[in-house]
Amino acid sequence: MTMAMDPLALDMDRSVDQQLRRFSYTDAAHGKELYSFYGNRVIEHVTASGTTVAIKVKTPDAMDSTEADMMHHAATNNILAPKVLTFYDIVVNKSIARAMVSERVPGVPLSDVWNDYDEDQQEHVKDQLRAQLARMRQVTQPYIGRVDRQPTRNMFDRTQNSTCGPFATEKEFDRWCLGHVAAKPLARLRWRLALRHMRKDPSTKTNKNNNNGRKNSKASANSDFDRRQRFVLTHGDLTPRNIMVDGTTLTGIVDWERSGFYPEYAEYAFAMVLCHEHEKWWIPVLKDILDPCPEQRLTFTRLVEDNYPY
Structure with missing residues (x-):
């Protein structure tokens, strides 16, 4: 049996689809803005468990996962850098943003x-x-x-x-x-x-007067x-x-x-x-x-x- 679609539901679906198509990386995360400079946007977010994290959001071509690798490597080697919690792409009808979630550094x-x-x-x-x-x-x-x-x-x-x-x-x-x-x-x-x-x-010098008549290469x-x-x-x-x-x-x-x-x-x-x-x-x-x-x-x-x- 074929069921007729509710016209209101169809209009809502079209509206949501149109909104999603207009999404940009700036819409990908919501919260208190900590930083916005030359395309770098960092948002403070409180998780369901009450943990405060920082979410860095950029366009997909402007942030690489190796940045997360480097920052986490620093944090796990006794450097005062935030540990990375996750890194992911935000996809609607295409990838619109890339996000890195890390510890929120106080101060x-x-x-x-x-x-x-x-x-x-x-x-x-x-x-x-x-x-x-x-x-x-x-x-x-x-x-x-x-x-x-x-x-x-x-x-x-x-x-x-x-x-x-x-x-x-x-x-x-x-x-x-x-x-x-x-x-x-x-x-x-x-x-x-x-x-x-x-x-x-600087520790290597050529020995011109070697007693054995040999010179370092x-x-x-x-x-x-x-x-x-x-x-x-x-x-x-x-x-x-x-x-x-x-x-x-x-x-x-x-x-x-x-x-x-x-x-x-x-x-x-x-x-x-x-x-x-x-x-x-x-x-x-x-x-x-x-x-x-x-x-x-x-x-x-x-x-x-x-x-x-x-």
């Missing part, structure tokens, strides 16, 4: 309160940040990339969420970077030699250095908006979107050259808490970004 962004601190309070917060950065340098991998040898965010691409890597050695990474620089052959050769010098193992030494290199956990976007405090107590570092395992110079170079949203007052603080890298490395990082196609 407020450092950017909201820094200017209210006196000098001693600022130094106290900086000491805590130095301690976190020291811990991050102890979390390493033998490659440049993300957890489980996954590609990492292409830090030089300002407009697209493209990836690069993984790279087995710093030499491979430098070669990839140099490949994006439009330079004449002589200038390219000079940079290749400069990068080789910057990569040189530079090529062999550099090859051994490449094989034993360890790359450190790098946040990649240490803006004060991503640093949470409760009073003067550091409670967490959030937004690991640009994170990866990189050479030790990377945190400083990325902060000084590639993070264009940093507040001007924050740059001297970063210079105070981060280990600097050679000026030539900063110049090369800037050169790669300036030459990267947009």
Whole structure:
């Protein structure tokens, strides 16, 4: 027997369908908005069990699951980062949003309160940040990339969420970077030699006056250095908006979107050259808490970004 559909029910179905078709990623989660900046939207949500969580929502092409992998890896290695609870796509008639649910870090962004601190309070917060950065340098991998040898965010691409890597050695990474620089052959050769010098193992020197008449092989030494290199956990976007405090107590570092395992110079170079949203007052603080890298490395990082196609 064929049953006639209720016209009112049909109208309601059409209305719901039309609403769903107009859904965007901003409609995908509801609650108190904690953060909204350049497409990053973070919502505070209380679960049925009473647990307060943070939900980061972006368009499907703007957030990768490896960001969740990196943030959770940091949190489970004694870094003050929120643990990830789940990661999923929100699908209506197509995937409209991607969501990452994590612990809700207590406190407020450092950017909201820094200017209210006196000098001693600022130094106290900086000491805590130095301690976190020291811990991050102890979390390493033998490659440049993300957890489980996954590609990492292409830090030089300002407009697209493209990836690069993984790279087995710093030499491979430098070669990839140099490949994006439009330079004449002589200038390219000079940079290749400069990068080789910057990569040189400081503990390895050629012994020119060996009593046995033997010389260390530079090529062999550099090859051994490449094989034993360890790359450190790098946040990649240490803006004060991503640093949470409760009073003067550091409670967490959030937004690991640009994170990866990189050479030790990377945190400083990325902060000084590639993070264009940093507040001007924050740059001297970063210079105070981060280990600097050679000026030539900063110049090369800037050169790669300036030459990267947009």
